[in-house]
Amino acid sequence: GTFASTAGMFKQHNTFRPKKKYDKSTHTFTLHQLSKATLNAGDLLKAVKVPPGENSAEWFAVNAIDFFNQVNLLYGAISDLCTPSTCPIMNAGPGFEYLWGEGKSSKKPEAVSAPDYVSRLMAWIQSQLDDSAIFPEAFSKDVPKAFVSSVKTIFKRLFRVYAHMFHAHLAKVRQLNLEAHFNTSFKHFYLFVREYNLIDKKELSPMLEVINQIHLSLNIK
Numbered sequence: 628g629t630f631a632s633t634a635g636m637f638k639q640h641n642t643f644r645p646k647k648k649y650d651k652s653t654h655t656f657t658l659h660q661l662s663k664a665t666l667n668a669g670d671l672l673k674a675v676k677v678p679p680g681e682n683s684a685e686w687f688a689v690n691a692i693d694f695f696n697q698v699n700l701l702y703g704a705i706s707d708l709c710t711p712s713t714c715p716i717m718n719a720g721p722g723f724e725y726l727w728g729e730g731k732s733s734k735k736p737e738a739v740s741a742p743d744y745v746s747r748l749m750a751w752i753q754s755q756l757d758d759s760a761i762f763p764e765a766f767s768k769d770v771p772k773a774f775v776s777s778v779k780t781i782f783k784r785l786f787r788v789y790a791h792m793f794h795a796h797l798a799k800v801r802q803l804n805l806e807a808h809f810n811t812s813f814k815h816f817y818l819f820v821r822e823y824n825l826i827d828k829k830e831l832s833p834m835l836e837v838i839n840q841i842h843l844s845l846n847i848k
Contacts, residue, residue, distance in 0.1 A: 714741035719790030
């Protein structure tokens with residue numbers, strides 16, 4: 628089954644919960660359902676494309692929410708092993724350390740533990756998604772000025788959680804029999820950011836081995 632249909636498996640381990648709910652009366656909810664239906668069909672390359680006639684900004688919003696919830700569930704499943712003592716730095720293997728506050732001119736970036744980083748990240752993403760000046764309930768042709776940069780930052784930072792889990796907690800992911808779900812979720816995530824060039828290639832380096840396998844499996848360059 629799909630990631631969405633197996634979310635119940637995570638609840639016994641999960642300290643996080645999906646944070647962002649859809650208003651079922653909105654077009655965004657309809658797009659979310661369409662996205663789920665396409666995923667059920669199993670074609671990830673097709674699943675990332677904007678449905679014909681749909682607003683691309685709204686499609687980005689739908690996927691930002693869905694990947695936010697997926698990463699919450701996955702990280703929640705292993706969060707008991709991701710502590711300030713086991714993971715004093717937010718990293719993705721040797722040579723890739725992430726500071727909180729990078730890119731913000733008002734604050735000096737600071738080194739924090741991985742659980743602290745993820746907690747701050749999820750709260751920040753929630754605040755972005757809840758801000759109607761950035762993520763309106765309904766999208767028109769006039770996309771909010773801050774929308775594209777916000778979406779790119781959300782995806783860039785969610786990538787770091789996938790990368791940290793892969794490098795620091797893969798044994799736990801396997802122990803919980805979640806490796807297939809992790810792989811499918813990351814594969815979908817990667818194909819989405821690749822389709823719309825949302826993350827610089829340099830940023831993707833920590834998962835290059837996995838990304839190369841995705842390219843091989845789908846016969847894409």
